[in-house]
Amino acid sequence: MPAAGNPCGMRGENMTTNKEPNDPRDPAARRETRETSAAIGRIRQMEALYDRLLQALETDPTRLGTEEALREAARTLSEYQTGGDWLRDYALDEQGLLPAELKRGVLSQDGLYDLLCRPEVAAALAEEPAWEAAAENEYMRAAIREATEGITGRHGGPFGCVIVRDGKIVGRGHNQVLRCNDPTLHGEIAAIRDAGQTLGTFDLSGCELYTTGEPCPMCLCACLWANIDRVYYGCTIRDNERIGFRDGRFDRLFGGREAFGDYLVCIDREACLALFDAYEHMDRTGY
Numbered sequence: 001m002p003a004a005g006n007p008c009g010m011r012g013e014n015m016t017t018n019k020e021p022n023d024p025r026d027p028a029a030r031r032e033t034r035e036t037s038a039a040i041g042r043i044r045q046m047e048a049l050y051d052r053l054l055q056a057l058e059t060d061p062t063r064l065g066t067e068e069a070l071r072e073a074a075r076t077l078s079e080y081q082t083g084g085d086w087l088r089d090y091a092l093d094e095q096g097l098l099p100a101e102l103k104r105g106v107l108s109q110d111g112l113y114d115l116l117c118r119p120e121v122a123a124a125l126a127e128e129p130a131w132e133a134a135a136e137n138e139y140m141r142a143a144i145r146e147a148t149e150g151i152t153g154r155h156g157g158p159f160g161c162v163i164v165r166d167g168k169i170v171g172r173g174h175n176q177v178l179r180c181n182d183p184t185l186h187g188e189i190a191a192i193r194d195a196g197q198t199l200g201t202f203d204l205s206g207c208e209l210y211t212t213g214e215p216c217p218m219c220l221c222a223c224l225w226a227n228i229d230r231v232y233y234g235c236t237i238r239d240n241e242r243i244g245f246r247d248g249r250f251d252r253l254f255g256g257r258e259a260f261g262d263y264l265v266c267i268d269r270e271a272c273l274a275l276f277d278a279y280e281h282m283d284r285t286g287y
């Protein structure tokens with residue numbers, strides 16, 4: 001996340017420094033004092049608003065997806081003349097996510113709320129969560145980031161996935177079962193489809209897949225059909241079960257994992273467990 005500078009670009013204290021005391025008998029000096037006090041008051045007010053905004057958005061990244069936090073942020077931003085500048089700090093402008101109305105300072109509170117609800121905006125505003133930073137493997141970090149985008153946008157469970165070939169991410173995706181009403185739209189499936197489009201082939205030989213949760217039987221078969229070389233996962237099937245998913249039940253139907261040997265490799269489980277914990281504490285819909 002870019003450094004969150006004060007959107008006002010100046011602080012109240014600066015207004016009082018380097019200034020000679022005014023002669024109180026001079027009307028021009030009295031006016032200047034009044035104007036200075038008013039300016040300091042406005043700046044202090046904006047600083048207070050800014051602190052509230054930071055509290056709403058940054059003290060707990062898992063709150064980013066809650067309606068209460070987003071309404072508070074929209075309310076606070078709408079009180080700013082310079083809310084657009086603050087959002088610009090997050091490179092939203094470069095990503096083409098800042099609406100023209102916001103740039104002109106005429107976006108309504110509801111408009112700001114809708115803007116903050118967009119998953120890509122939430123992802124851009126989200127400070128790198130502790131669980132993402134905790135992963136040692138860079139590709140698992142990318143998979144966790146995908147999962148984080150999914151849970152903050154309420155797309156589905158905490159399952160993100162990337163596919164890597166020759167050290168480069170060629171596909172990515174996250175669970176979107178709830179968003180798309182599609183029970184098959186798991187993170188692995190989304191990433192396999194994305195990699196196929198990127199590489200222009202159905203054959204993903206030479207690719208490795210990183211996923212935050214051990215693949216369910218459907219996704220495991222999809223990896224085999226796609227000729228993926230190896231699968232790295234964070235949380236285990238038991239971990240998936242612990243947060244309410246039915247992986248274990250289905251896996252027992254298909255005879256467990258013994259036959260797969262080192263095709264499935266567990267890495268960065270602790271970081272992924274922290275992601276699962278964050279998901280468990282969110283206001284969420286189970287399925």
Ligand SMILES: [Zn+2]
Nearest residue numbers: 186215216219
């Ligand atoms: Zn799956």
